[in-house]
Amino acid sequence: MEAFSGFVTDLGAAAALPFVIFLFAVLIRQPAGDALRSAVKVGIGFIGINLVVGVLFTYVGPASEALAGRFDVDLTVIDVGWPSTAAIAFGAQVGAFAIPVGLLVNVLLVAVGLTKTLNIDLWNYWHIAFTGALVAIVADSFAAGLVTAGIHMAILLALADWSAPLIQRYYGYEGISLPHGTSVPYVLFAIPMNWLFERIPGLKSAKADPESIRRRFGVFGEATVLGVILGVIIGALAFGFDDPRADSIAILQLAINLGAVMLLLPRMVAVLMEALIPISEAAQRMVKKRFPNREIYIGLDSAIAIGAPAVIATSLLLVPITLLLAVVLPGNRVLPLVDLATIPFIVAMMVPIFRGNILRSVVGGTFVMGLGLYIATAMSGVMTEAADRVGFDAAQSGAEGISSLVDGGNPLSWLIVQAGRAEWIGLGLLAAFALLLLLWVKGNGRRFVERMAEDVEPMQVA
């Protein structure tokens, strides 16, 4: 057994994961040819992500080291973004098993009436695979990792049920909830914050026009342009201009390579995703067949909530704010990069709670981004270890570690990993918390948000 696990580790995720995917695909009755195609593509996606992360390290590593040398800032933990985080999650030993575990927990909770949400967005099971993988490391137990993934799913379902009335009313979607690991934990912050903001005169009525913000800051939304601009700014600060020839080469190379990473990293994840589409659809059909007559919410990716003008405007403003926070917050070591483009997912479910008010959303967003930087700093050790185990070699550059703002900086993921550090006692407490949350959401919690939803104006569509 030990020899086998050692073999799998040395094989690396890119070569080992295809076997797991092939097995799954055959189990849910995919034709062998399609299963093989999916399996190979997953491996290819992995290799692609690893290559692009290599580019990121090669150029950003030395820059962050130079930055630390010239100024009194230590931003040597690189934000590798959600694409790499998802790959680390699915590539870990717990990884692919999180899908059947998550589905099983979901089906059981729907069957006993503890949740209304059926999460058919299988791709986003990577969020529970991620905490599962990290807990498997900190608790040094594969079983603890699987249990963690299951509990994480239960908490996401509870939060999705809870926020559903607000989300449905604001975005105008019937019968849908968003059990999305990146977005849904932030409703826990937004609801008390909104209560507070209602009591602060300046924040209550202030208005900002999302369209004019989009016109002025729209460029921050284009990932490649953002990458190039960041590269020029970081490069100029890191290398200075003492030697015009050498420094301009270093700055321009950093800029174009960062632009390339912003475009290519998500593209590589697309290869991984395409491979999982047929498997995901077959599993969806199997699960949906089980609950034909029950009133359920279909749990989807919060991508469907991105694009509201207030969400885009808030995210655009949070890009420079997050960069500034990274520099001024004492103790932060994360250099925000790839996930600056993913900020919309962090605020997508907060904005409806703030009733589309941009000033409140930016203030609330600034708070969670600042908190997220500290969490991402704290999580970088275990995340770097997880990356190392799936064969992403972070140690080859000047970077001291990796992290990400999405999930790496997520308060719920952090809480779950902390519970995992206390091993089975911590996980027992976490499971009790998940159960209490599910029960509360069914009763008092539900009435609370329904009252809140009455005040929410549906999003304006031009």
Next chain:
Amino acid sequence: MKRVLVVCGTGIATSTLVADKVRKHLESVGIDARVEQATVMDLHRGASGFDLVVATAQVTQDVGVPVVKGLAFLTGMGVDEALAEIEGHLRD
């Protein structure tokens, strides 16, 4: 040849799924089309050069071409209607 732009929040996650289905459908009904992906943030300058936008995210501004909602592809309900709508726009 027609050009279709599928947009979502990341330009990857849900748009890959929708683009896959749209591409297969158009191929099966014999419409010569190129299906590309982008993020909803990329639309701030409009969708010039494309004949149609399919969006899983909300598109609230005028992008100059018809926008078809892609939600059906994610929930699995109303997929045929959505595909018919897409086909209708491209056959005009």
